[in-house]
Amino acid sequence: MNPALLEHAQRAATKAYAPYSQFQVGCALLTAAGNIFTGCNVENASYGLTICAERNTIFHAVAEEGPGMRITSLAVIALGQEFPPCGACRQVIAEFAAPETPIWFLRDGKPLAMTMAELLPASFRL
Numbered sequence: 664m665n666p667a668l669l670e671h672a673q674r675a676a677t678k679a680y681a682p683y684s685q686f687q688v689g690c691a692l693l694t695a696a697g698n699i700f701t702g703c704n705v706e707n708a709s710y711g712l713t714i715c716a717e718r719n720t721i722f723h724a725v726a727e728e729g730p731g732m733r734i735t736s737l738a739v740i741a742l743g744q745e746f747p748p749c750g751a752c753r754q755v756i757a758e759f760a761a762p763e764t765p766i767w768f769l770r771d772g773k774p775l776a777m778t779m780a781e782l783l784p785a786s787f788r789l
């Protein structure tokens with residue numbers, strides 16, 4: 664595992680804009696090109712406009728590296744909470760990851776990795 668990636672995610676979570684849910688989420692991903700990108704959730708008074716930390720991070724990575732951006736590892740953390748990525752984010756991660764790509768999050772206080780194939784066994788593909 665890449666413990667540094669979880670630490671990057673933890674730091675990113677402190678930047679979250681989450682005045683409505685108080686659920687501060689941070690994400691960090693490593694790309695095939697060797698870059699690390701981080702992001703946090705950004706909420707909105709019009710709740711549906713909120714963007715999750717994972718999608719914010721992925722969209723930033725594409726904006727920086729271009730359409731060939733590939734995720735080799737991704738970590739997500741919420742301050743004081745433990746959870747795996749939401750369903751919408753799993754679909755977006757799948758677009759840029761392989762079935763064996765590890766997704767790191769905390770379970771019972773310890774880092775746990777599940778592959779994309781485990782998290783989203785039947786992702787939508789065109």
Ligand code: THU
Binds near residue numbers: 681713752
């Ligand atoms: N959130 C994320 O950032 N990632 C997820 O995978 C699940 C949910 C955010 C969205 C919202 O700002 C807050 O957590 C509560 O749902």
